[in-house]
Amino acid sequence: MAGKDVASMFAVALFIGAFVSVPTSVQSIGVCYGVIANNLPPANDVVQLYRSKGITGMRIYFADAKALSALRNSGISLILDVGNDQLASLAASTSNAASWVQKNVRPYYPAVNIKYIAAGNEVQGGATQSIVPAMRNLNAALSAAGLGAIKVSTSIRFDEVAKSFPSSEGVFANAYMTDVARLLASTGAPLLANVYPYFAYKDNPRDIQLNYATFRPGPTVRDDKNGLTYTCLFDAMVDAVVAALEKAGAPGVRVVVSESGWPSASGFAATADNARAYNQGLIDHVGGGTPKRRGALETYIFGMFNENFKRGELVEKHFGLFNPDKSPAYPIQFK
Numbered sequence: 001m002a003g004k005d006v007a008s009m010f011a012v013a014l015f016i017g018a019f020v021s022v023p024t025s026v027q028s029i030g031v032c033y034g035v036i037a038n039n040l041p042p043a044n045d046v047v048q049l050y051r052s053k054g055i056t057g058m059r060i061y062f063a064d065a066k067a068l069s070a071l072r073n074s075g076i077s078l079i080l081d082v083g084n085d086q087l088a089s090l091a092a093s094t095s096n097a098a099s100w101v102q103k104n105v106r107p108y109y110p111a112v113n114i115k116y117i118a119a120g121n122e123v124q125g126g127a128t129q130s131i132v133p134a135m136r137n138l139n140a141a142l143s144a145a146g147l148g149a150i151k152v153s154t155s156i157r158f159d160e161v162a163k164s165f166p167s168s169e170g171v172f173a174n175a176y177m178t179d180v181a182r183l184l185a186s187t188g189a190p191l192l193a194n195v196y197p198y199f200a201y202k203d204n205p206r207d208i209q210l211n212y213a214t215f216r217p218g219p220t221v222r223d224d225k226n227g228l229t230y231t232c233l234f235d236a237m238v239d240a241v242v243a244a245l246e247k248a249g250a251p252g253v254r255v256v257v258s259e260s261g262w263p264s265a266s267g268f269a270a271t272a273d274n275a276r277a278y279n280q281g282l283i284d285h286v287g288g289g290t291p292k293r294r295g296a297l298e299t300y301i302f303g304m305f306n307e308n309f310k311r312g313e314l315v316e317k318h319f320g321l322f323n324p325d326k327s328p329a330y331p332i333q334f335k
Contacts, residue, residue: 001122001194001259001302001316028286029334030057030077030300031321032259033067037307039324043070046304049326050076054335059258059300061121063104072111079192079258079300080104081118081155082134084127090119090137091130097137101145114150117142118192118258122157132179139187151189154180155258158195158237161244166223167230167292170240171247181250190298192258193241197233198278202268208233214262214274215281228291234260234282239292257286257299264306264329267315272330279321280332 033046040046043066050058051074059079060067071078082090082100090097105114119134120127131154138152158164162173172178184191201213211218213233221230230236238255245253262278263270279301286297306320306329320329 001196001319028296028298029055029283030059030079030298031055032059032061032300032303034061034303034305034307034310035064035067036309036311037305037324038309040305040307041324041326043067045326047071047074047076049322050074050304057115057298057300059118063100068104068108068112071113072108075113077113077115079116079118080114081121082138084120084123087120087123087127087130087134091133094137094140097134097141098144101138101141101147105142105147105150106145109147109150116189116192116256117150117152118155119152121155121258122194123154124157128174128176131176132183135180135183151187153184153189153192153256155192155194158193158241161240164237164240166221166225167228167236167239168223168225168243170243172244177244178248181245181248181253184253185250190254190256191241191245192256193238194259194302195234195237195241195257196260197237198262198269200233200237205269210269210274214277215285216277226292230291232281232285234285235290238290238297242290242292255293255297257297259300259302261302261319263315263318264320265315265318267313267318270315270318276330276332283332283334 047070057077061081062083063080090100117138119138120131123131135152142148142150160173160177161170163169163171197213201208209219215232221236238257241255245251260282262275264272264275282299282301286299289295289297303319305322305324306318308317310316321332323329
């Protein structure tokens with residue numbers, strides 16, 4: 001997760017209109033399980049908490065053996081991240097990728113329903129050149145091991161999309177993303193995208209209304225170039241990613257929202273009420289998709305717990321749906 005300086009892309013006059021609530025099913029929603037803390041419950045308890053709340057998807061940020069073992073036969077599908085620190089090694093050779101698969105995938109699959117492997121999370125700078133070769137090597141290693149059903153992708157920051165207002169103008173900011181998009185098109189894997197209306201609103205509250213950012217009734221925005229009307233900032237941001245994929249020659253690639261959420265404390269507009277409105281709205285909304293792509297939009301809320309060792313802005317520690325003692329940070333309903 002990182003602050004997204006995207007507010008100017010959404011600076012627009014907001015037209016008042018009716019908010020449309022779209023029904024959903026919990027199958028569209030997963031929750032990210034971050035562990036940058038020293039006070040979290042054991043992995044077995046965490047998996048039981050997921051199951052008790054009806055949460056059917058999880059994302060973990062490295063091949064955590066305790067979490068992977070706890071997920072056996074749980075019915076929870078998984079996004080398994082390759083740590084950014086391992087990306088260069090996996091890009092360097094197919095044998096390195098094969099070793100990673102043999103150590104971190106083979107012992108658990110299919111008892112653990114590993115759905116996607118993310119070759120890096122919000123990779124930046126020169127390290128982005130390792131993404132495509134790492135993805136290719138992981139695909140080859142999975143295929144050789146008879147695990148080709150697992151799809152390999154990478155998880156991008158939203159600011160990989162430039163010109164994102166209006167949504168139809170979305171285009172990737174960096175050339176390497178065209179190679180990523182076309183590789184995903186060839187393998188049938190989705191693009192994983194971290195989408196945070198919170199950061200856009202925080203950076204430009206003058207032009208973005210809080211209700212529009214938090215799924216509350218009120219403003220709408222019309223994209224005159226594609227004729228679509230948006231009732232929430234989340235949809236507009238996701239459809240900008242879709243437009244960027246189209247311009248990169250990969251119109252059939254799905255988008256999976258690999259992170260989205262709202263903090264409940266220690267930052268601008270970071271309140272329990274706003275976090276509840278956003279995350280409950282997200283749960284209730286994504287089953288219907290976006291104006292550009294109808295149908296369930298697979299989405300992962302960040303995150304399961306408040307993480308007391310998170311670095312950076314203090315607000316980063318307060319994205320959890322639950323406190324470390326497993327009590328809700330605020331009321332929310334998954335089923």
